[in-house]
Amino acid sequence: MTPDWEGYLKMGFNTAIFYDIENLLRGYSFTQETASNLSLAEIVNAIRKVKVVDQIAMQRAYANWSDPRLAIMRGEINELGIEPMQVFGFGREPSKNAADIQLAIDAVDLAHVRPGLQVFVIVSGDGGFSALAKKLHEYGKTVVGCAYKTAASRIFQAVCDEFVLISEPDNEDLSTLRPEMGSILRDKDLTDPRNLKLRTKVRPLEQPFIWEKVLQKTHELLRFYEENSASRADLSDKGIVLSAFQEAFKYLVPGFDTMQIGFPKVVEFLQWATCGTNYCVVRRADSQPVLALRTAANRIGEILPEIELREVHSAEVYGLVLSARPPSLRLPSPEEIRNVAVWLSHTRPVERGLGAIIEDAVSQMSDQVSTESVKRCILALIVAGAFLRQPEGLPIAEQVLTLRSDLLAYEAIIKCLRDFVSQKIRDALGDVKEGILDLLVPAFV
Numbered sequence: 001m002t003p004d005w006e007g008y009l010k011m012g013f014n015t016a017i018f019y020d021i022e023n024l025l026r027g028y029s030f031t032q033e034t035a036s037n038l039s040l041a042e043i044v045n046a047i048r049k050v051k052v053v054d055q056i057a058m059q060r061a062y063a064n065w066s067d068p069r070l071a072i073m074r075g076e077i078n079e080l081g082i083e084p085m086q087v088f089g090f091g092r093e094p095s096k097n098a099a100d101i102q103l104a105i106d107a108v109d110l111a112h113v114r115p116g117l118q119v120f121v122i123v124s125g126d127g128g129f130s131a132l133a134k135k136l137h138e139y140g141k142t143v144v145g146c147a148y149k150t151a152a153s154r155i156f157q158a159v160c161d162e163f164v165l166i167s168e169p170d171n172e173d174l175s176t177l178r179p180e181m182g183s184i185l186r187d188k189d190l191t192d193p194r195n196l197k198l199r200t201k202v203r204p205l206e207q208p209f210i211w212e213k214v215l216q217k218t219h220e221l222l223r224f225y226e227e228n229s230a231s232r233a234d235l236s237d238k239g240i241v242l243s244a245f246q247e248a249f250k251y252l253v254p255g256f257d258t259m260q261i262g263f264p265k266v267v268e269f270l271q272w273a274t275c276g277t278n279y280c281v282v283r284r285a286d287s288q289p290v291l292a293l294r295t296a297a298n299r300i301g302e303i304l305p306e307i308e309l310r311e312v313h314s315a316e317v318y319g320l321v322l323s324a325r326p327p328s329l330r331l332p333s334p335e336e337i338r339n340v341a342v343w344l345s346h347t348r349p350v351e352r353g354l355g356a357i358i359e360d361a362v363s364q365m366s367d368q369v370s371t372e373s374v375k376r377c378i379l380a381l382i383v384a385g386a387f388l389r390q391p392e393g394l395p396i397a398e399q400v401l402t403l404r405s406d407l408l409a410y411e412a413i414i415k416c417l418r419d420f421v422s423q424k425i426r427d428a429l430g431d432v433k434e435g436i437l438d439l440l441v442p443a444f445v
Contacts, residue, residue, distance in 0.1 A: 022099050026151070041076065041370075042166070050162050057114075058110075060085050062099040069397040107122070108136070111141055112139075117141070122144070127156050129153075142162075143161050147166070195251070209253065215273060218273045231244075260430070264428075270291065331380055332373035337377050347364075349403050351401070421440065
């Protein structure tokens with residue numbers, strides 16, 4: 001049925017959104033985890049907050065949708081009313097920019113044939129779309145850009161009327177301090193010029209590690225940076241990148257994991273550790289977080305807010321452990337997990353593809369669980385070992401999945417996930433509180 005465009009426009013449907021999926025997945029060589037963690041629903045919610053956006057009249061997503069790795073996204077785009085635009089030149093083919101070209105052609109065409117569309121949202125960080133934005137301006141249209149903070153072209157940002165910056169699903173700027181990355185460092189592992197004098201100036205902390213002593217040692221390191229000629233200028237000029245701090249911290253507190261005090265990410269740990277000091281964490285214009293002196297912070301970039309010490313055994317920290325530590329888990333609510341487990345116990349998928357399982361679950365539970373929640377739950381169960389996967393060695397999207405024969409009842413399926421989640425948290429924190437775990441995964445008894 002042909003849409004009633006005049007009726008739509010009278011009701012305020014003034015916005016068209018175009019998604020460059022290749023850009024969101026950062027090229028053709030994306031991992032299954034990246035596709036799984038990409039949430040178009042979160043992007044749409046961020047776009048809706050822009051004042052010029054009224055009602056969304058149409059959405060189009062450009063990709064090679066025949067790629068099996070994208071099967072996991074089919075349910076979500078259907079639920080959000082996004083029209084999948086097939087582009088066979090996506091990625092490996094010589095026409096690598098086919099998606100960009102088709103998106104630009106469609107946007108200009110719609111500016112002509114649907115004059116009531118006033119707001120064009122381009123979800124991509126590609127600087128090449130700056131030319132499209134200028135052309136749309138010639139037609140009197142408002143252009144909103146949307147891209148990852150770390151991948152947004154400055155030129156594209158400059159020509160857009162509004163720009164929405166979103167966080168990446170697995171942002172490398174928010175790397176973690178993990179003992180498995182190299183527990184006890186030797187002197188020769190201090191390679192950054194700003195850290196070379198540490199071994200003669202600051203003594204490493206000895207175990208057992210108490211958070212108050214870890215904080216004191218961190219402040220000692222910060223003072224070392226300010227007093228050391230190799231790093232003092234950086235604190236006032238461009239900041240000290242967190243990889244340098246991470247190298248020094250691992251030398252001074254060997255084997256310590258910041259997760260033990262509730263911080264899975266080094267940037268968050270520093271936002272806490274610098275509270276009430278002469279130092280702070282600043283996000284530069286290139287989106288990289290750095291250490292800086294508070295007196296110079298405004299010249300370097302945006303000061304990130306201070307963070308209070310967290311209660312380690314809390315739903316918030318447990319969730320951070322699950323999402324920050326590979327394999328990454330982003331769980332839906334306990335009630336949604338229970339609903340999916342009940343559905344799986346009744347349908348018992350045998351040799352089905354991931355996309356097919358998700359589509360079946362959504363179609364049969366549309367009033368109970370969203371597509372995003374079904375996707376997260378199924379992926380969590382796959383990681384937890386609830387499914388047999390064949391053939392081995394291939395990405396999940398290219399495998400056939402069979403629910404384990406010993407997981408007959410939904411309680412057994414939940415127990416499988418709960419045991420895995422419990423062990424993952426215990427490995428990070430040393431202990432797990434069952435009452436807090438109940439807030440993430442339903443009890444199976």
